[in-house]
Amino acid sequence: MTEKLSDAALDTIFRTARSYNGYTDQPVSDAELHAIWDLMKWGPTSANQLPARLIWCVSDAAKQKLAECTSEQNAPKILKAPVSVIIGMDENFHEYLPELFPHTDAKAWFDGNAELRAVSAMRNSTLQGAYFIIAARALGLDTGPMSGFDNGKVDAAFFADTPAVRSNFIATLGHGDPASIFDRSPRPGFEKFNRVA
Structure with missing residues (x-):
């Protein structure tokens, strides 16, 4: 049993x-990008699938290419952020299962079942995207996860050479400017959206 995290950590x-x-203008280093991955990769996924494929857009050219695939509201956020990250999902993740989950022939569960692979890739890459956010925050960075983009355009621009990989969502990354946030939106108590059965 692990110890409870401090209130400051929570x-x-x-x-x-x-x-x-x-x-802010404070940059994000390559070492910080590696540190985020080295934390988030430990987050659990079903059968250790790890289907997320991340593209870290750090150059102005990459951010411009990404911004052209997004909504009018999101493009400036992507261009101004130190880093913008595409969280993609590899629907051929099962090819890596002999290495990542060697306890049994997990690859056979997905061979010939594209529908199951698509659902699993979406579910587990979304989990990994959440681990990305938590890891970034734990390492002193801030994020701005977003929808508001054309998946087809992002896939054509960034995943054309890997057609089994599709975009899931995008997040900006850096040291947050407090002037850029809205007032805190409400969060409901337990009773509103939960049932104990």
């Missing part, structure tokens, strides 16, 4: 953390 990851629309 605040950093959840309670006082925010989704940012803008960032």
Whole structure:
């Protein structure tokens, strides 16, 4: 049994953390990108599928290409962020299962079943996207996860050479500018959306 995290740690990851629309000029280093991955990769996925494929857009050219695939509201956020990240999903993740889940022939569960692979890739890459957010916050960085983009355009621009990989969602990354956030939106109590059966 692990020890409970401190209130300060829980605040950093959840309670006082925010989704940012803008960032300071403080850069994000390659070492920080690696550190995020080296944390998020430990988050559980079904049969250790790890279907997420991340593209870290750090150059102006990559951010411009990504911004051209997004809504009018999201493009400036992507261009101004130190890093913008595409969380993609590999629907051929099962090819790696002999290495990632060697306890049994898990690859056989997915061979010839594209529908099951698509559902599993979406579910588990979304989990990994959440681990990305938590890891970034735990390492002192801020994120701005977003929809509001054309998946087909993003896939054509960034995943054309890997057709089994499709985009799931996008997130900006950096040191958040407090002036860029809205007032905290409400969060309901347990009783509103939960049942104990």
